[in-house]
Amino acid sequence: MDKVQPGRQEKPRTSHGGPADVLRFLRSFVTAPMRTGAQWPSGKALSRAMAAPVDLAVPGPIVELGPGTGVVTEALLARGVPPERLTMIEFSPQFAKLLSQRYPNVRLVQGDAYALAEHVRKLGLAPPAAVVSSLPLLTQPPAKRLELLRTALRIMNPEGVFVQFTYFRDSPIPVEGTGIDTSVSPRIWMNIWPALVYSYRRGPARKLRAHERDAAD
Numbered sequence: 001m002d003k004v005q006p007g008r009q010e011k012p013r014t015s016h017g018g019p020a021d022v023l024r025f026l027r028s029f030v031t032a033p034m035r036t037g038a039q040w041p042s043g044k045a046l047s048r049a050m051a052a053p054v055d056l057a058v059p060g061p062i063v064e065l066g067p068g069t070g071v072v073t074e075a076l077l078a079r080g081v082p083p084e085r086l087t088m089i090e091f092s093p094q095f096a097k098l099l100s101q102r103y104p105n106v107r108l109v110q111g112d113a114y115a116l117a118e119h120v121r122k123l124g125l126a127p128p129a130a131v132v133s134s135l136p137l138l139t140q141p142p143a144k145r146l147e148l149l150r151t152a153l154r155i156m157n158p159e160g161v162f163v164q165f166t167y168f169r170d171s172p173i174p175v176e177g178t179g180i181d182t183s184v185s186p187r188i189w190m191n192i193w194p195a196l197v198y199s200y201r202r203g204p205a206r207k208l209r210a211h212e213r214d215a216a217d
């Protein structure tokens, strides 16, 4: 069941990013490997690279999918995203509990990130400026991954960006022939495992159509 947790004003029981987080991650990986998707949290360099494509000048909220212990959340806040502009969607109740303690001012939904449009609608959010995903997409069928991206691009601000990391070279979302504008970072070597960050945006034709639609309104 999806739960929106406003977060409690409690002090975190452990420091952020320490060995306790690695243990939490390992425990989550052992109990739910397909959902956790990694043995340990992303490092600082990868987290910064995930936050980098977010353009703070584009209006709208920032939605983070699969925040885990909050390393990318931390990088988004450090980049200057105000906590009230951020919404986290995390499936694991254990990670959700930790996040609610660690980021009491950030909106948290404990639920399924693949129901993105429904969450955005239920929360009454404006079209997001960015969706930043660390979901283990490769554990899902290609059609489901593409559907998530198409949904995000449809509901986002026309200038919005969908960000996703992968340990592999190829795009984790099958975008060939879709017209979706795709770019990729250099490989981030300071991470276990070294990773790439993909950014997806509406293609120029779709952007134009969105502007034309706005003009017609």
Ligand SMILES: C[S@@+](CC[C@H](N)C(=O)[O-])C[C@H]1O[C@@H](n2cnc3c(N)ncnc32)[C@H](O)[C@@H]1O
Residues within 6 Å of the ligand: 035, 036, 037, 038, 040, 041, 042, 065, 066, 067, 068, 069, 070, 071, 072, 089, 090, 091, 092, 095, 111, 112, 113, 114, 134, 135, 136
């Ligand atoms: C690879 S970990 C990334 C965690 C963190 N962002 C990082 O980079 O260290 C994937 C995260 O996505 C969460 N997750 C997996 N499937 C999900 C889903 N359908 N909805 C929401 N969260 C999901 C997992 O619980 C986990 O926290």
